[in-house]
Amino acid sequence: MQFSMLVIETKNKLKEVLSKLDDNLSLGLVPTMGALHKGHASLIQKAVNENDRVVVSIFVNPTQFNNKEDLDKYPKTLESDIKLISSISKDIFVFTPAVSEIYTDSVVPKIYDFEGLDKVMEGEFRDDHFNGVGTIVEELLTIIKPTKAYFGEKDFQQLRIIQKLTEIQHIPVEIIGCEIIREDHGLAMSSRNERLSKKIRQKAAFIYKTLQTAKNKFGMENALNVKDWVINEFQKNDEFELEYFDITDVETLTPINNKINNVKYRAFIAVYVEDVRLIDNIALN
Numbered sequence: 001m002q003f004s005m006l007v008i009e010t011k012n013k014l015k016e017v018l019s020k021l022d023d024n025l026s027l028g029l030v031p032t033m034g035a036l037h038k039g040h041a042s043l044i045q046k047a048v049n050e051n052d053r054v055v056v057s058i059f060v061n062p063t064q065f066n067n068k069e070d071l072d073k074y075p076k077t078l079e080s081d082i083k084l085i086s087s088i089s090k091d092i093f094v095f096t097p098a099v100s101e102i103y104t105d106s107v108v109p110k111i112y113d114f115e116g117l118d119k120v121m122e123g124e125f126r127d128d129h130f131n132g133v134g135t136i137v138e139e140l141l142t143i144i145k146p147t148k149a150y151f152g153e154k155d156f157q158q159l160r161i162i163q164k165l166t167e168i169q170h171i172p173v174e175i176i177g178c179e180i181i182r183e184d185h186g187l188a189m190s191s192r193n194e195r196l197s198k199k200i201r202q203k204a205a206f207i208y209k210t211l212q213t214a215k216n217k218f219g220m221e222n223a224l225n226v227k228d229w230v231i232n233e234f235q236k237n238d239e240f241e242l243e244y245f246d247i248t249d250v251e252t253l254t255p256i257n258n259k260i261n262n263v264k265y266r267a268f269i270a271v272y273v274e275d276v277r278l279i280d281n282i283a284l285n
């Protein structure tokens with residue numbers, strides 16, 4: 001059967017369209033804020049490969065921005081986003097609600113207890129960010145009821161928090177984490193990369209190179225030494241300002257100084273360059 005790509009703006013219309021699908025079809029959801037790039041394309045492709053039908057949502061969620069300027073500057077590229085989605089498959093439903101469709105009363109996030117996962121790293125530097133993410137993701141999962149939902153590991157802390165969200169809110173969905181897609185020289189793909197000058201975008205390979213060396217060092221040294229080494233590397237480089245570098249237990253996201261055998265660790269970094277905030281992370285063992 002041939003489908004054509006549908007762009008849907010309201011929750012009611014989306015629910016109506018989804019209610020007509022056969023109950024035994026699997027449904028994949030890829031939540032996005034638009035400004036789609038190859039990283040998103042790989043999530044969408046994976047969702048298409050693994051499900052009978054796919055919904056891609058495009059919604060710049062105001063309650064997850066703690067900085068109004070960042071929200072205002074967030075790129076809005078709906079036309080090219082739709083082109084990219086339809087180049088993957090014309091059978092995808094694209095959900096593009098207005099803010100008033102999602103936040104009917106007031107534009108505020110719900111408050112969750114993510115058992116501390118939201119208190120470190122991004123949570124420490126971005127007040128209420130994860131409550132905002134939780135609010136929109138819970139709403140999308142509730143409206144769409146997907147079989148699987150796809151999130152990139154570039155936002156690894158977000159991925160862990162969404163797994164926790166589905167556990168504490170008892171939402172029956174499989175959360176799929178997808179590997180980080182990088183530019184040729186190593187910079188993790190992000191909509192924010194578009195805001196970098198060409199020269200700095202090339203130089204930003206420094207962030208991933210530092211993570212790779214940190215990983216090698218972690219095989220031989222304790223976490224505190226690795227952290228000191230990273231801080232020192234950034235002190236030598238005026239163009240990049242380190243906001244945080246942490247090595248954490250993958251499950252609890254608790255930063256550590258010393259490692260324990262048989263625990264999985266990951267290193268996380270946030271950096272300012274040309275007033276753009278970039279994050280990245282790497283599995284250490």
Ligand code: PAF
Binds near residue numbers: 032033061155
């Ligand atoms: O990762 C993102 O793009 C956003 O945080 C998400 C998951 C779409 C929620 O707005």
